[in-house]
Amino acid sequence: MTFGANDFARAARDDADNARVEAANAKLETKAQRLLDLTKRRDTYFRQSIMADRTMAVMLSLFLAELKAVPLTEATLALINLLEDDEGRGVVESLIHAGLVVVTGANPDRRTVGLTPLGSARMRSFISDYPDT
Template identity: 55%
Template structure:
């Protein structure tokens, strides 16, 4: 059984909630298939990006802002809220790096903070950020 992209295997042990089975939020039809294919491709690109550290000693192919954008895009396609903690864990970043990237993306108009609490915030893509990621993932060579 597939799990949602942001589920962490030990999330239950850490008290962060339980794993949720993958559920597509799209409606039946060609639009649903397109969104499903787009989601699968974005998830695969993100997974490959996380593995590139095993193959490259320097961050030749690393762009953490793009990784965070891919994470936010997958979250959007899954109709999931994405917390800064999930972004940090999913992209192997520390808290300061995550906060700095989120702030830069917000300043660029690509992301928006959707909820703010003392110990966490949730983040999503703006319409501009979503459109750019949809275009980027659609145009990216098959992976």
């Protein structure tokens, strides 16, 4: 078989490949949600900043939002993680400086927060390595 100049070849994708990717993402989502729930449960007992792990809770929230394709604003991110606005901004700023998070949009009230490719890859690796039980 020969191809003309305007023809292109496309790699065949198996439905089984798609199912494996979806199953892997579902497993990651379940583990990430469990970690976030455990972090929030701990925070109800130890609300002091010495015991709080706000940065990981924010990263888990952003990872779950990425898996579900749900955009998060800075205000929403702070609200779901029970952070004061200034505290939430401080966490986001530290994650931006670490290259793990990016804020997009010009309007401050509508800017969305998301993981960078590096942040997403690190969360995927961390959650994949975390024990199931």
